[in-house]
Every structure is written in structure tokens, then in C-alpha cells.
Amino acid sequence: MNQVNTVKQDYEAQLMRLPNVTGVGIGERRGKTVIKVFVTQKVPESNLKPHEVVPKSIEGCETDVEEIGTVTAQI
Template identity: 40%
Template sequence: MKLLRFLWLCLLPIVSNCENATDMKTIRDVKRAYEAKLLALPDVVSVGIGTDGEGSPVIVVGLTCDNMVTRNQVPKKLEGYPVVVRATGVPEAQ
């Protein structure tokens, strides 16, 4: 009985962390949820997923030109995921 109680107390932090992990949305879910709102901003032509300089996932918002008004309207994070704004220019069909 003491052994079972000891094991339960040891596993409790792991179990509680698992509950939080299931509540987290994936970066794809977050991108999908905010994509239309971001694309409605002036000069925004793309919303994608990329990586930062350290290889961590980020949401990438592409602008036709470096519009500071729009840049300031884009949140720095969306549901915990960093957002990077890049001036990509006008996309061309190939």
C-alpha cells in the first residue's frame, strides 16, 4: 500500500503535465485559426509556418512591402507561438 501511494505521488506531476499537453493546439491549428484575420490586414499576402534562427517553429506573415502600420498590427505571439513578419514582395505565379 505504501509503495502504491509512493508511486502515485511520484507520477502525479507527470500526469498533470500530460493534461496540459493535450490542451495545447499545434502550430498548424493556430495558423489555421488566425490565417483569415491576418490576410485581411493591409499588405499581408501570406501566412505560413517556418523556423527561427534556432530552429524553433514560428508563424510567418509575409508582407508585400515593409508596412510599419501593418507590422504593428500583427501580434508578436499567437497562442504561445512566436510570429515573424517578413517583407516578401508580391507573389508571382509560376
């Protein structure tokens, strides 16, 4: 888990610059700790330029892209 925290912190700003990305966190997929990348809408990889694609893993830590829609403040 510590490695995942470190990698998330090191790459969060870079991931946040990708299209549709609204947040980065840590979660679980199939019993494994992963870096969660939250997007407004999932887009087929074929519609993105290579530098816009969320990597499948970063420094050995798997990523998981989750569509959450548009985030708005609840007042």
C-alpha cells in the same frame, strides 16, 4: 509543431486581412517553429494602426514577418 499548425489555421483568415499580408505559413526562426506572415513590404509599426499590426505571438506561438515583395503568378 501541432499547436503551431492549429493556431495558423485558426488565425490565417484574420492575418490575411491585414495590410500588405500576402500569405501565412509555418517556418523557423532561431531554431524555433513560428508562424510566418509574408508581406509585400515591411512598414514601421508606428505607421500602422494598432489593429493593423501583426501580433508578436498568437496563443503562445511566435510570429515572424517576412517581406517578399509583390507576388505574381508565373505562367
